[in-house]
Amino acid sequence: xxxxxxxxxxxxxxxxxxxxxxxxxxxxxxxxxxxxxxxxxxxxxxxxxxxxxxxxxxxxxxxxxxxxxxxxxxxxxxxxxxxxxxxxxxxxxxxxxxxxxxxxxxxxxxxxxxxxxxxxxxxxxxxxxxxxxxxxxxxxxxx
Amino acid sequence: xxxxxxxxxxxxxxxxxxxxxxxxxxxxxxxxxxxxxxxxxxxxxxxxxxxxxxxxxxxxxxxxxxxxxxxxxxxxxxxxxxxxxxxxxxxxxxxxxxxxxxxxxxxxxxxxxxxxxxxxxxxxxxxxxxx
Numbered sequence: 001x002x003x004x005x006x007x008x009x010x011x012x013x014x015x016x017x018x019x020x021x022x023x024x025x026x027x028x029x030x031x032x033x034x035x036x037x038x039x040x041x042x043x044x045x046x047x048x049x050x051x052x053x054x055x056x057x058x059x060x061x062x063x064x065x066x067x068x069x070x071x072x073x074x075x076x077x078x079x080x081x082x083x084x085x086x087x088x089x090x091x092x093x094x095x096x097x098x099x100x101x102x103x104x105x106x107x108x109x110x111x112x113x114x115x116x117x118x119x120x121x122x123x124x125x126x127x128x129x130x131x132x133x134x135x136x137x138x139x140x141x142x143x
Numbered sequence: 144x145x146x147x148x149x150x151x152x153x154x155x156x157x158x159x160x161x162x163x164x165x166x167x168x169x170x171x172x173x174x175x176x177x178x179x180x181x182x183x184x185x186x187x188x189x190x191x192x193x194x195x196x197x198x199x200x201x202x203x204x205x206x207x208x209x210x211x212x213x214x215x216x217x218x219x220x221x222x223x224x225x226x227x228x229x230x231x232x233x234x235x236x237x238x239x240x241x242x243x244x245x246x247x248x249x250x251x252x253x254x255x256x257x258x259x260x261x262x263x264x265x266x267x268x269x270x271x272x273x274x
Contacts, residue, residue, distance in 0.1 A: 004152040009163040009172065013146050017167040033167050036178030040270040042226040058224035058271060060177040079171045091228040091267075093240025093251075102236040103228075124236075124257035133240030135226035137270055142166030142173055 017142075038086070039077055039138040041065065045092065045121060045130040061138075071121040071128030079142060080114045086140025092121050092131035103134060114143065160273075181225070182215060182269040189263040199269075206249060209259025214247040218274045221245055225271025232264035245274065 010032070012018045020029040039061035043054050054065040054073070064076045090103030103121050110118040119136060123129035153175070155161045163172040182199035186192070194202060203211040219225045222244045229237045235254045242249040250267065254260040 002151050003149070004154055005148070005150040006154045006156050007162065008156045009165070010153075010175065011165040013144070016165045016169040019164070032175075033164060033173070036164065036173055036175065037180065037270055038166075038173055038178065040177075040226050042224055042271070058221070058226075060270070061173065079166070079173070082168045089228050091237060091239065093238040102238065124253055124255055126255075131238075131240070135228050135270075137226065137228055137268065141168060142171050143168040 033142075037137050037139055038079075038081065038142055039075075040136065041075060042133065042135050043073075044132055045071070045073065045134045046132050047130075057133075068118070069128070070130055071123075072118070073121075073134065074110065074116055074118045075136060077115050077117075077138070081138070082114065082141035082143045084112045084114055086112075086138055088117060088119075088136055088138045090119060090134065090136040092134045102131075103136065105136070176273075177270075180268050180270055181217075181219065181273055184213065184265075184267055186211070186265040186267075187263065188261060188265070203250075207259070209252045209261055210249060211265075212247060212249045215245075218246045219269075220272040220274045225269055227267055227269050229265060229267030231262040231266075233262040235260055235262050237265065237267070 017033055019032040021032050023030045041056050041059040041062045043056045043065050048054055048067040050069050052067045061078045063078045066074045088105050090105055092103050103119055105119050121131050160176050162175040164175050166173050184197040184200045185195040187195045199216045201214045203213050206212050227239050231237050231252050237252050239250050
């Protein structure tokens with residue numbers, strides 16, 4: 001028999017921020033909160049100058065993107081992460097999918113914080129390059 | 144006391160496609176639908192092309208060297224706003240973006256000489272809004 005639960009919010013009973021979910025195989029559980037991506041963003045890395053704010057095409061739990069320099073961006077998180085140990089990954093594409101960019105999610109020059117991290121995009125010659133689409137995803141613990 | 148809720152479908156009350164989830168630190172909430180990956184795939188081209196693992200993506204179509212196309216089973220809400228991140232095995236990298244629509248996308252893969260190349264293994268994840 002099918003069942004549907006209609007609700008606005010899920011909170012753990014033993015620990016508010018931890019809900020187990022039976023996994024696809026039916027034998028083990030995974031964790032709902034740990035499995036959720038806490039932030040993601042899709043933005044155009046071209047057309048702005050250093051220091052300018054970039055408007056995301058779409059995003060979740062990010063407040064702003066700053067163009068630091070060519071192929072160099074900082075992303076600000078809306079609801080803070082619990083610590084600076086979170087994982088972020090990304091990718092990028094260019095006009096007509098040209099090979100002018102690939103995200104490098106390192107923190108060179110700026111240590112990541114619970115609210116901000118910095119990413120770099122390089123072209124196939126390993127030179128900084130502004131791609132037409134930059135995508136970033138963040139996983140980890142929310143504050 | 145532990146409790147188990149058995150249910151097949153979760154739907155928001157105020158907005159069907161929006162459910163808050165208390166975060167790990169117990170002080171803020173995140174959003175269930177926004178946090179869920181809408182598609183992911185591991186694609187093996189080392190022998191017979193096959194999806195090793197896939198969710199909400201149909202079998203890739205070989206477009207040309209270094210290029211393959213994927214169709215969503217359940218479409219995304221818009222053509223340009225979803226986010227894709229992926230890697231390929233070997234000395235290369237994956238790009239995308241200009242040829243994505245709400246129902247399909249092309250993935251192009253380059254070696255570090257900037258040439259389109261086929262690699263043995265690809266992995267990708269998609270986030271964004273479903274239609």
